Amino acid sequence: MIVEAVTMGSVNRPRSPVPCRTALPTSAAPAGTALIHAEAAFREALRAAAEYAVARAAGDIGEAELMRTRRRVRALRRHWTPRLESALARVELALEQAEHEDVVRRRRAARTREGGRGGGE
Template sequence: MNAIRVPPGRSGRQWLRGRLGSAEHAAALLEQKLRALRTEQGRLAEAAAHTHDELLAQAERTKTWTLRAALTAGRRGMRLACTGAEADVTISWSTTAGVRHPTGVTCSTPSGAADVPTGTAVARAVQEQRRMLGAALQHAVAASALRRLTAETDTTQRRVRVLRRHWVPLLRKTLAHVELELEEREQAENLRHRVASHTGQNRETE
């Protein structure tokens, strides 16, 4: 452990007590934050796993209907079903224990396929592809939020570990050392006073 530069005398003791109190308070606050982060991290982990499973299932449905559409309508039919319009995506955000993270997403897709008859298989394929986009966005939000919370959880845990395992013990050890030195100094001063007083009394009696 590295030594701490402490002001001399009794002011050093007060200084150390203040630093120790601040360190313990900071550790308690960080531990409280860590509990909140871990709770939210667990919830987000479940959400990310669920949206991942939904994404995989939707990917299979999309693949099936896209293949059917390609077989029934051909490349030309698939191309005619595309309007070229882009989806409009809006992400909502929130803050948990000081960490900003996405919480939801809305996606507005083009109103429909081009006004060209392409068959029911193509229409269903377009529908499944839109659902695929929605599932991918939902998973992206959950996974991004989980990454952000996990990173902050790891950082907070390291800070707590530094405080509890290094800084607080070092302050306590240094404070104990300073208090011992002050006590020994006070005892030595008291002894000198008694010796001086006893010497003065002996001189008066001579």
């Protein structure tokens, strides 16, 4: 069973340390101190290999997520940002034109009111 941790908000990665249980044959009486030392060294090497595998897997997962994020950013910069800026420019131009037309209508309405008052009196 792999225990996972979360990095960068949503990236699941293996968590270290990994519990490591070896299936070494156990004997009632070890054959000598060399065998005891060899068994201890083997357990330590196995633990180190497991921790390395976890760190390597976590690094690979992080690197893959980084590459996906870079692709997304590149797509945003190359495609979405220019499209949105273009749409914004069109909307701003339409608003500016509508404001200008509104000013012209107000001036005409003001002239019509002034002309109507002056001619009737």
